[in-house]
Amino acid sequence: MAKKVPIDFVDERLNQGLAKTGLRFTAQRRHIYNTLLQKRDHPSAEEVFMRAKAEMPELSMATVYNTLDTLVKCGLIRQVTHDRGPTRYCSNLQKHHHFYCNECNGVFDIDVDPETGEPEFHMPPGFTISHWEILFRGVCPECNAKKNGAGSSRS
Amino acid sequence: MAKKVPIDFVDERLNQGLAKTGLRFTAQRRHIYNTLLQKRDHPSAEEVFMRAKAEMPELSMATVYNTLDTLVKCGLIRQVTHDRGPTRYCSNLQKHHHFYCNECNGVFDIDVDPETGEPEFHMPPGFTISHWEILFRGVCPECNAKKNGAGSSRS
DNA sequence: ACTGGATTTGGAATAATTCCAAGTCTTGAC
DNA sequence: GTCAAGACTTGGAATTATTCCAAATCCAGT
Numbered sequence: 001m002a003k004k005v006p007i008d009f010v011d012e013r014l015n016q017g018l019a020k021t022g023l024r025f026t027a028q029r030r031h032i033y034n035t036l037l038q039k040r041d042h043p044s045a046e047e048v049f050m051r052a053k054a055e056m057p058e059l060s061m062a063t064v065y066n067t068l069d070t071l072v073k074c075g076l077i078r079q080v081t082h083d084r085g086p087t088r089y090c091s092n093l094q095k096h097h098h099f100y101c102n103e104c105n106g107v108f109d110i111d112v113d114p115e116t117g118e119p120e121f122h123m124p125p126g127f128t129i130s131h132w133e134i135l136f137r138g139v140c141p142e143c144n145a146k147k148n149g150a151g152s153s154r155s
Numbered sequence: 156m157a158k159k160v161p162i163d164f165v166d167e168r169l170n171q172g173l174a175k176t177g178l179r180f181t182a183q184r185r186h187i188y189n190t191l192l193q194k195r196d197h198p199s200a201e202e203v204f205m206r207a208k209a210e211m212p213e214l215s216m217a218t219v220y221n222t223l224d225t226l227v228k229c230g231l232i233r234q235v236t237h238d239r240g241p242t243r244y245c246s247n248l249q250k251h252h253h254f255y256c257n258e259c260n261g262v263f264d265i266d267v268d269p270e271t272g273e274p275e276f277h278m279p280p281g282f283t284i285s286h287w288e289i290l291f292r293g294v295c296p297e298c299n300a301k302k303n304g305a306g307s308s309r310s
Numbered sequence: 311a312c313t314g315g316a317t318t319t320g321g322a323a324t325a326a327t328t329c330c331a332a333g334t335c336t337t338g339a340c
Numbered sequence: 341g342t343c344a345a346g347a348c349t350t351g352g353a354a355t356t357a358t359t360c361c362a363a364a365t366c367c368a369g370t
Contacts, residue, residue, distance in 0.1 A: 024316065024367075045357080060319045065358070082290055084234065084242050084327080086357060097289040103298035110291060126296025134252040134289055135237055136265065141281025143258035179336070179347065200326080215350045220327070239358080241326060 005037045017074035031056050032067045036077060036091040042107040044086035080107055099127060160192045172229035186211050187222045191232060191246040197262040199241035235262055254282060 011025075014033050018025055035052040036043070043051070049064045068089055071077045080088045082100045088107060090098075097110040110123060123129075139147070166180075169188050173180055190207040191198070198206070204219045223244055226232045235243045237255045243262060245253075252265040265278060278284075294302070 026317065026366085028318070058319085062320075062359090063318055066318080079239065081236055081238055083236055087239050097291065099291040099293065099295065101295035101298055102292055103294050103302070106295055106297075108295060110289070123291075124296070126299055127291070127293060128299060129291050129293040131292040132289060134265070134287060136252065136254040136278075136282070136284050137257055137286040138254065138282060138284040139258050140254070140256035140261055140263060141279070142261075143256055144281055144283060147258070181335090181348065183349070213350085217328085217351075218349055221349080 005034070007034065010034045010037055013076060017071070017076040021074055023070060023074070028056070028059060028063050029067050029070065031059070032064060033071060033076060033091075036071075036089060040091050040109075042080055042088040042090055044088050046086060048089065082107065099123075099129075102130065160189070162189065165189045165192055168231060172226070172231040176229055178225060178229070183211070183214060183218050184222050184225065186214070187219060188226060188231060188246075191226075191244060195246050195264075197235055197243040197245055199243050201241060203244065237262065254278075254284075257285065 010033060011030065014030060015025055018029070032048060032052050035048060039051070045061075045064055045068055048068065049059070049061050052064065053059045068077070072079055072089075076091070076093070078090045078093075080090045080098060082098060083105065085105070090107075090109070092109050095112045095114075097112065099108040099110050100106075101108070108127075165188060166185065169185060170180055173184070187203060187207050190203060194206070200216075200219055200223055203223065204214070204216050207219065208214045223232070227234055227244075231246070231248070233245045233248075235245045235253060237253065238260065240260070245262075245264070247264050250267045250269075252267065254263040254265050255261075256263070263279075263282075
């Protein structure tokens, strides 16, 4: 089976990500990141562990958790948490949205039209939507006040 | 301290919700639902338990989980899960979106303009947004096929 | 080759939730 | 009103997901 993602690409991406934070390039990080890129189906840590361990039997669960956190910090993957249950991981860094299937609990990427930014136009056929919401992330007013206050004078 | 939400309103809502599914009106369900309505700050099951237990000491954690699930099924509250950590619950049934604070992990409702449906116009001052995405819920093509196939002929 | 710090590992510990069996309460039939 | 059946609640055990920890290993720079 041919790899969908060439290993050079994996290495380059990983190196770029790690370089930003001064972290080391290791065999485990490479292997786990590669595992994530080969099958982009939003696996849980457990699933990543099983897939990666198949080719690297010494790998430990702790390393998988550590590495996933590292990759998130490096901006190479994103955490996806839209329901009760294990956190999943997403290696698609393109701007996109998510569809959560209420039947099988599957997570699907919904791509964005790069021109307009409108996601609806790319909703693939066959999906039926029962609910949607926008999720914003950032800093709330109270925490913004704390950060600003701490930085400057505070009577 | 005056209750923000009159108990009659709580009872009526709860009765309506339970009636749809043939479930019983109980003291515990009433008390837990009332607890959720009095302070709409997206509490976790643990927080609901502590608040509710203060006035109903016999209450058990299992009942809190059972009741929260029941209320979700009745459509009286919504689960909110946007990060690793305990599930939170939202008793605001108006159409709205959510803001997740990366600093304090707080969840805030972002109301929707009932005219346009545009959330941005109601983003309260002081929030700074670092990222946003749309979350769709529904049924994926594969599960839709299964459901349709099972209902009609298949061969 | 050597040292310090980063990384990995296995297992213990914790957190969040679910499961379970026993007891209690409610409702409807009589 | 009494009784049985089923719904509901409870405490605790079990499970799942994740984090913590200390020891062993690895790596980069000297």
